[in-house]
Amino acid sequence: MDEYEVIRIDEMDFGCEGRPDNEGGKVLVKLKSLKDGSIDAIPYLDKELYAKNINEGDVVLLEEKGKSITLNKKEQ
Secondary structure, X not given: XXXXXXXXXXXXXXXXXXXXXXXXOEEEEEEEEOOOOOEEEEEEEHHHHHHOXXXXXXXXXXXXXXXXXXXXXXXX
């Protein structure tokens, strides 16, 4: 699992069509790798961020299983 800093959380822009029914409240999470400084942005369920208390500035662990991505807040 790699460590990332959450540098920004934005609502996703779906344009004039609005959010597709299957999107379920996703946000775009911008992450900065603590390993090499690279920046990535991933769509993630907003309710999961709230449930895990993940906010901008937090360090998270990113785990990939196939096409599934899980973020977990790193314990300080």
